[in-house]
Amino acid sequence: MFALAKVFVEQYELFAFNEPYKNELEIIKVWHTMPAAKLRRFKELTEFVLQDLDEPTNVASRAKHSRSLREQGNQVYKTKSKKSGNDLTECLLSASRLYTQAILEAENAYEELCLGFANRAMALQDFGYYEQAYDDCECALEFGYPKNMQHKLIMRQAYCAWKLGDAQKLGEHVACLEQLELNASFTQQLEQLQQELQLLQSNPQAEEVKEAKLDEVKRNNTEISTDAGGRGRYMIASQRIKEGEIVFTEQAECFVPTQGRLICQQCAASLLCAPIPCTRCHQRVVYCSRRCRQLHATIHGYECEAYRRDLLLPIGPFHLALRLVLTYMPQWLPQLRNGGSTAAELWQTLISIASAEHHWPTAPQHTQSLCMMHHLDKADASKLIYCVLSANQLQVYLYKCTNFYDQLLASTAASAEDWHLLLAALIARTNNQLLNNAHVGDAILPRDLGFNEFVLLRPQLWRAPFRLRLGCLHKFDRTTLVKSLNLPYYGLCNHACEPSLRSWYDGRSVSSYAARNIEPGEEIFNCYTLNYKMSSFAKRKEQLEQTFNFQCSCSKCVRAEPDQDYFAFHRYRCQHCEQIFVPAQLAELSWWQEPEPPQICCTVCQAPQDFSWHEEFLVLCACCDKPNARHEAYKVLDYLRNWLLDYHSLRQCLAKKLILACLTAKAAGHPFEDTEFGHLGRIMEYVLAGTEAQIGSNAVEYIPIMGCLFDLIAWGKYKCSKQRLAKMRAKLDYLAGETRRIFVNYYNDFIEPHYSS
Numbered sequence: 001m002f003a004l005a006k007v008f009v010e011q012y013e014l015f016a017f018n019e020p021y022k023n024e025l026e027i028i029k030v031w032h033t034m035p036a037a038k039l040r041r042f043k044e045l046t047e048f049v050l051q052d053l054d055e056p057t058n059v060a061s062r063a064k065h066s067r068s069l070r071e072q073g074n075q076v077y078k079t080k081s082k083k084s085g086n087d088l089t090e091c092l093l094s095a096s097r098l099y100t101q102a103i104l105e106a107e108n109a110y111e112e113l114c115l116g117f118a119n120r121a122m123a124l125q126d127f128g129y130y131e132q133a134y135d136d137c138e139c140a141l142e143f144g145y146p147k148n149m150q151h152k153l154i155m156r157q158a159y160c161a162w163k164l165g166d167a168q169k170l171g172e173h174v175a176c177l178e179q180l181e182l183n184a185s186f187t188q189q190l191e192q193l194q195q196e197l198q199l200l201q202s203n204p205q206a207e208e209v210k211e212a213k214l215d216e217v218k219r220n221n222t223e224i225s226t227d228a229g230g231r232g233r234y235m236i237a238s239q240r241i242k243e244g245e246i247v248f249t250e251q252a253e254c255f256v257p258t259q260g261r262l263i264c265q266q267c268a269a270s271l272l273c274a275p276i277p278c279t280r281c282h283q284r285v286v287y288c289s290r291r292c293r294q295l296h297a298t299i300h301g302y303e304c305e306a307y308r309r310d311l312l313l314p315i316g317p318f319h320l321a322l323r324l325v326l327t328y329m330p331q332w333l334p335q336l337r338n339g340g341s342t343a344a345e346l347w348q349t350l351i352s353i354a355s356a357e358h359h360w361p362t363a364p365q366h367t368q369s370l371c372m373m374h375h376l377d378k379a380d381a382s383k384l385i386y387c388v389l390s391a392n393q394l395q396v397y398l399y400k401c402t403n404f405y406d407q408l409l410a411s412t413a414a415s416a417e418d419w420h421l422l423l424a425a426l427i428a429r430t431n432n433q434l435l436n437n438a439h440v441g442d443a444i445l446p447r448d449l450g451f452n453e454f455v456l457l458r459p460q461l462w463r464a465p466f467r468l469r470l471g472c473l474h475k476f477d478r479t480t481l482v483k484s485l486n487l488p489y490y491g492l493c494n495h496a497c498e499p500s501l502r503s504w505y506d507g508r509s510v511s512s513y514a515a516r517n518i519e520p521g522e523e524i525f526n527c528y529t530l531n532y533k534m535s536s537f538a539k540r541k542e543q544l545e546q547t548f549n550f551q552c553s554c555s556k557c558v559r560a561e562p563d564q565d566y567f568a569f570h571r572y573r574c575q576h577c578e579q580i581f582v583p584a585q586l587a588e589l590s591w592w593q594e595p596e597p598p599q600i601c602c603t604v605c606q607a608p609q610d611f612s613w614h615e616e617f618l619v620l621c622a623c624c625d626k627p628n629a630r631h632e633a634y635k636v637l638d639y640l641r642n643w644l645l646d647y648h649s650l651r652q653c654l655a656k657k658l659i660l661a662c663l664t665a666k667a668a669g670h671p672f673e674d675t676e677f678g679h680l681g682r683i684m685e686y687v688l689a690g691t692e693a694q695i696g697s698n699a700v701e702y703i704p705i706m707g708c709l710f711d712l713i714a715w716g717k718y719k720c721s722k723q724r725l726a727k728m729r730a731k732l733d734y735l736a737g738e739t740r741r742i743f744v745n746y747y748n749d750f751i752e753p754h755y756s757s
Helices: 002-014 024-032 036-052 059-082 085-106 110-127 130-142 147-163 167-178 184-201 290-295 297-308 318-336 343-355 365-370 381-401 405-411 416-437 537-548 613-622 627-640 649-667 674-694 702-714 722-734 737-754
Strands: 222-227 232-237 246-251 255-257 439-445 462-464 478-485 501-506 509-514
Touching: 002 036, 002 381, 024 036, 024 343, 024 381, 024 416, 036 381, 059 085, 059 110, 085 110, 085 462, 110 130, 110 147, 130 147, 130 290, 147 167, 147 184, 167 184, 255 318, 290 297, 297 318, 297 381, 318 343, 318 365, 318 381, 318 405, 318 416, 343 365, 343 416, 381 416, 405 416, 416 537, 439 501, 478 702, 613 627, 613 649, 627 649, 627 674, 649 674, 649 702, 674 702, 702 722, 702 737, 722 737
Parallel strands: none
Antiparallel strands: 222 232, 246 509, 255 478, 439 478, 501 509
């Protein structure tokens, strides 16, 4: 990362750009025309980055470390015969966790890889992750599992196929086993599987193993209009859409993980129990299944060397631009085949496609992506130069380190030099389109989950696959940004600080629901920043100008007092004159987040306010394993309602801290009095009401606190009306499929029984 930054600084000094913006191709051409000595140095620096970031693998060292981890897993797994219940679960998941670390560490040490996969399959099968165990057996065979022991894996695959109800696969493995010489124990297992195969074959419904289908794209509630006066394309409602109804859905054809998070690179699943890594990427790329790995093989073939060099994390948002170009180039090339032989001619062909009229609801995503708007013409010179440097680095990477150019040169009459120009310009253009149109998707995960940790393998959380232990739902306490997606249809929504939409992400898909009633012909808005109740007008204005190069003119920004709704969550009662006030300076509104908090004074009587209780409250939260500390914290929070009014942001923040601290203490086994659960229930209801007032009850941020309340109900320590419970249960249907499965299972296992009588 530091090498790249250092190179960019020197290249920036070499690249003098003072011309007005025309288009990305013309900018790229400028550095190709710099003086020969400067151009030579510029190219040397670009290639230096690729050489400097290269990270050779010490296979022997990796193998040794992998073997050590696998042997630790073996030691844990061997104790399973002495365990039962939760202890057995912890044993199997702890072993699976160690085997996973061994697999990630092995890289190109294939002997260790195959043994790691084989052993993890054994532990996963015992726990009940049959699909993943089946895949692990396939991986073990792929990487050279010893032939004299392969019958063990085939038997394991047959068992998993039986448990999955897959008669076809079970039949294939049984037929294979019937050709082998097996000892008495394996022969007995085979006979049992033969019987199970007959039962499956007698049940036609069990023969078909259905693959999960992609969500159907729904867009009949919207239509796209175009404003020739400069607004460009925008989305309007084609009919009345009621609050909570789906406005549209869209599935991204390309996305990238954010900040190096280990999610499936093909389907964007964020909850993995058996990650399958690329064996060359230094633990930076994983998949949830062999099928996903196979589907992503072409794209990853171009990115693998960049991951191995750790080039993509420091390049930041340009990674999504690179992936978009890699994904859509096969669709663009047929249109470029007769589009000319020079960079300028091919560029004009692409721009013509982007400028043409298209039927947006049905236009393919590769066409929509070319047509996305951007504001690079409004960017300053420093942004333009950084854009050129990043695009050039990725173009040279593709030329030097991959075979990507083979298809380019085979499909067009353009030379490699012309493609150098065109490809860099296309990456630069795509990046700037994505800065204005890409979206980040979130997932509900534990707050303390590491970047290379997999929550489904946490031993203390689970009692069965996707079934949490009692009182553990609150562990899913944070919405975390995990992926950046290209969603060109969604990108057609213009910005407003009060959005029309509430969007939920599920893998590569987004479903956008009406945040309020939307009338026919009304424009549909998205919010590009925090909404008007969660940030000041000045902050929103700064973010929009810096990132998107425009000023907002929505109804919340042009009114006489644009911050009135934001101030509603920062109202104090003066400790001296008891008048209600809002701090005078915007910087004072979130004073508790500052390293050196400013002195807050009443704007009515000018008296300074005493907030010494804040640090004391944080100390109490840190000591919630002690009953006295918890009781004192309840009192302080109750006292604060006199001075931090309504749904004050600080009071909500402190309430969340206390909730999580108390539930953590309870889950750790510390005793609580029954009266305490009443306190906690009221605090949770307060936070839920505050979240609804500030963001809305259909926001993803509502779910983690609702999960905390579910833990209280599951313990039998809190009860709400059936009508209230039904409304909360309905919100689970918005969740991503993998997360919904966990929350719904918890509801069915521990919540529903309390209301069934």
